Amino acid sequence: MNSTNLETILEGRRSQPHQLIEVLQDVQDVYGYIPKDVMGIVAKELGVPLMEVFRVAKFYKAFTLKPRGKNVITICTGTACHVRGSQLLIDQVQGQLRLKPGDTTKDGLFTVECVNCVGACALGPVVVQNGSYSNHMTPGKLRRAIDKVQGKKKEESPHA
């Protein structure tokens, strides 16, 4: 763990409880998640009770307390995307990566998450991969995207 990183995040913000969310956002950016011991340090340095830090971190969906994979796949399960078949996308990743939404693969390559609406309902179903948005997703497109990251070549089926 990099304490100099934390040092830069906290600089100029010590003893300012109102900076809590900004600090947590920066921590999330740097570490990819919010580690437990960092929360303790943040609480001490900002002068906020640990309970408060924990509460805030648990409250917002943008903060994760578990380490995340290299590639974060976010599937929108909002109303519009749901009726356009986001469940199929979830089934697809579940089958392909063998994990439930919210989990990370063992090799730390993928994390799959569900969100309630990304605000692009007309383009649904929407999938966000590492911050880049893909519209009108289909299970096929999603499978290819995952294959690409895994470095698998498309296997030509002999009967095609």
Place this chain on the structure above:
Amino acid sequence: MIEEVTLTIDDVLVKAVKGISVLDAAVKSGICIPHLCHVPFLSDIGACRLCIVENVNNGKAKITTSCTLRVQEGMVIRANSEKVLKLRKNIAELLVAHAPNSRAIQDIAVRCGLKEVRYPFHNANCVLCGRCVRYCSEMWQGNAIGFVGRGKDRHVEYPFGKRPDTCKKCNSCVLYCPMSVTPCGEVMKTGEEHLCGKCDSQMAMAEKIPGACVWCETGKSFQCARYA
């Protein structure tokens, strides 16, 4: 200097110190408003909604929680109008249905004149009144417990699920929890929850003489032999 304001609660002129809540003013002058999450000398968060009143302004009545409403000069409050009583009864009904295993909550139901529960019972052990949380942080600066999660996942928890060093083991969280007052008779098992009804006489009174005192000690709402 202490400033005083005059307001009307249920057609009675009431004098109150500026800055206190309508609930406090009413209870101080002997007007009973049932309440659960309010604890004297702690901040109010309006979690239980039992203390609702009508705030009449320019002929328009607005329903709000009286514990979070500050007194103002010339305010007109209706604490026991038909509408308020009906709503309050419904809130009490939801509370008992959610967590029937507490004498405090059963007493509140009686006080609000509830005789039948139309909702399915859950044997929950927390009504999210936040009494423990506020007592811990405001009284003892303990900050050992707090609300975690949101929506239907909201619950009270230690940070990381472990008792922190800041906990003074004062036990106030248990003492101030309405769920720690066990029902008379025995604790109800899942599947056999019901509206207590052991205080039949009180219930009959609540029906025959509506608004009669059920010895809740002016809005304390439950007789748990402890202050607050």
